[in-house]
Each structure stands twice: as C-alpha cells, then as structure tokens.
Amino acid sequence: MLEISALGFDVFGTVVDWRSSIARSARPFLIECGLSSVDPYMFADRWRALYQPAMEACRTGARDYVPLDTLHAEMLDDLLSSFGLPRDGHETVDRKAFARLWEQLSPWPDVPGGLLRLKAKYILAPISNGSIALMTRLSRHAGLPWDAILGADLSRTYKPTPRTYLAAAEALQLDPSQVALVAAHNDDLHAARAVGMRTIFVPRPTEYGSEQTTDLRSESDWDLVATDFNNLASALHC
C-alpha cells in the first residue's frame, strides 16, 4: 500500500447509513401519503432495491446518462405507485423534496473522525454513483471532509462500469494503482481491482439491518480489511 496517494470511497452503505436515515425520514412522509401502515424500513429497502435496475439502462447505453438524483425521484414514483398511489402524486406531499433526502443521510459513527485522520496523509474523494450535486450536499450535511468529488458524473455512467473507476483516477492524474477503493461491498472491490486499483474492505454488517446476509465478510484477498474507518486510519499509520 506504500504507493497509494488517494483513497476513493463508496458512499451509500460504506460511509453513510442510508437505510436508517431514509426510514427515519420516511415515517412522517408515509403518514402524509396515507400509508401509515407501511413499515418505514421496508419502504427504505424497497426504494433501494430499485437502485440497480434504474442504473442499468444508463450502463448499457439504452438511456443517456441521467444523474442519480433523477433516478431517485423516478424510483420514488414507481415505489409509491406500487403502493397504489397515483403517479401524479398528492398535492399535499412534496415528492421532489422527499427524494432529495438522499442528500441528508447520516454517516456511520466512525466516519467523520476516521476521515479526518486519513485526510492528513491521503487525498480523499467519493467514487460514488451519486452525482456531484448529491455528494456535495451530502458531504456538507454529514461533515465529510472530501478533497474532491469524483464518481458517476465524471464518467457519465455508473459503477461497476470500469470507466467510472478509471475516470476517478484520471481526474486526480494518478495511475489506478495509486488509488485504493474503500468499500463495504465485495462486488465494488472486484470491479476496482479489475482496473488496477488497490482494494480495502470495511464491512458494514447492518447496512441492510440486523438480518443482513450479504457482504458480512471479505470474499477475496483484498489488500486490506479494516473493521471501521478509525481502524483503517490506524492500519495506514495515520
């Protein structure tokens, strides 16, 4: 890991606890929508479940790149529709504002302090599917001391398309081998390794709640495995 200059971070799940944050905000929104019997955690899970299929059209080129903010709003319309709400929405509910809650997620407790330690030694940037706009506002909300915002907007496609990782390294004028991806998802790390990046796994075993069955542990010989961001900072002598 000696030649690493920058750490790129997956954000949703790795840096922020999207599920609890969305569920917390969903409760009053669901009541306003007349869906008070819907469990807000199930609501968060079903919203997130639409995430991969929504990006797939942009990955294949079937659809021109649109930022994740737009996909989040469309996914919300689909989700509410599946609960029987009309597509044109309730006048009393501001769906657009609610879809922007992805800008207001809470970080895992170890994140702000761990990132500050890491920042002393490494360039820090998200390599996320979130847009520059979303990541910028989320960083301000969650206190994430990034040095730059990289990710989907630069490559105009979504992870795990190789171009997204490569565009991030290129933007920093670094060889992929000088960048390590930090992620809680084994598939993200596989894609990063395929383009020559170094790989750091930090498990988030409750990202999907206490019943989570995936990504509980490292599934390959990643360059480093850390228990959280403070542990990572210690392992990297920050």
Add this chain to the structure above:
Amino acid sequence: MLEISALGFDVFGTVVDWRSSIARSARPFLIECGLSSVDPYMFADRWRALYQPAMEACRTGARDYVPLDTLHAEMLDDLLSSFGLPRDGHETVDRKAFARLWEQLSPWPDVPGGLLRLKAKYILAPISNGSIALMTRLSRHAGLPWDAILGADLSRTYKPTPRTYLAAAEALQLDPSQVALVAAHNDDLHAARAVGMRTIFVPRPTEYGSEQTTDLRSESDWDLVATDFNNLASALHC
C-alpha cells in the same frame, strides 16, 4: 443575492498569490539552471504571460482539451528555451516537479478564515482553469475548504468560454442565477454575468506586484464588491 446557494471562485490571483509563491520557489531552481541572474518575479510574470495563449488553442478547438498541468509544463519548456536552455532540459533539474509548484501556492491571508465563514452558509467550489488534480492538491496545500472541485476539467475547455461556467452550475444542479462567481478579474465576471451568474468582485491590487495597473477596481456594476474574503463574509451575513 438572496437566492444564491453557491459561491464559485476564480483561484489564481483571487484565492492564491501565485506570483510571490512561484517567485519564492523559482530562486533556487533558477540557480540550478544556471540562470541566477534572472529576477524570479520577472520569471513568474513571464511564465504566467504564456497562460492565456496556451489555453487559446483548447478554447478554439484547434487542440483537444489538455489539463492545465500539461500546459504549465509546456509553458516552462518554452520559457526556459527563451532563456537559451535546450528543450530537452538539464539532467540535474527536475522540470516536471518544478512545473507542479502551481499545486503549492499560498493563499492571500484573508482566504482560509474567510472561506470557513462563507462555508457555513454557501456551497463553495473553485470555478478555475486548474484541473481537478491541480485544484485538489492546491486545496490541501493551502487549506481551502471547498465542497467540490469544479472548473475546466468538467467542461473540457477553459474560461472565459461560457461552457465552463455553465458546467459548474449544472454539476451542482443549480440555475446559473443561484451561483455567484467571486473573482479579482473584471473579464472573468463579465463572462460569468453573460451566462446568468451573479458576480462578486474582490480586488487583489498586488497580484502582479506593486506596479499593477489592471483590475485595481470594479469596472462594472457587479452585484457585490468586497475588499477581501472576510469583508465578503460580513457582507453576506456569514
């Protein structure tokens, strides 16, 4: 100015004092090159004088976009050549490392504190001709608390091309009218206003030394004129 969400900053001259910084570092470099009789401030001025012509080919499309880092290195070769040094360089001098001194410029004294005050209320980002790589490293060196790095790399052309300002607003998913450009150069502000941005002039009357004759004062009815970044923070109630 009430609807402003983000402040975009010109960097070279407005945020950092490139001339003194380059001159300071140039002195030992010039000695190493056998050019000890060359005045380092004159050297800095002549390097910077090559800046606008170097970008022009990328603006017109005669040349594909290349990042400013590459132009700085080419400009240095041209400059040393004009002093009689062979183009292939001296083996004892690391020209590439010296060209990267643009990543290590010092901010004007009011900048770090002023930016921290402004950050409490506004999204802050450079809208500079510097690349993401250059701006990222410069920010770490100079302690600039940007929320995102915008500018030439996003538009793949250089200011004052309208696309560079527009790409910055678009990356934040803001209308240009929700962004104010902060600059010490009247021509930069003219270009920003032409695409619908708000405009803030902060004079830097010694950017080009004590004999400076340009941009000493506001040359139009900019939305705001401030004496420095702390004065700007106060004017914006930060």
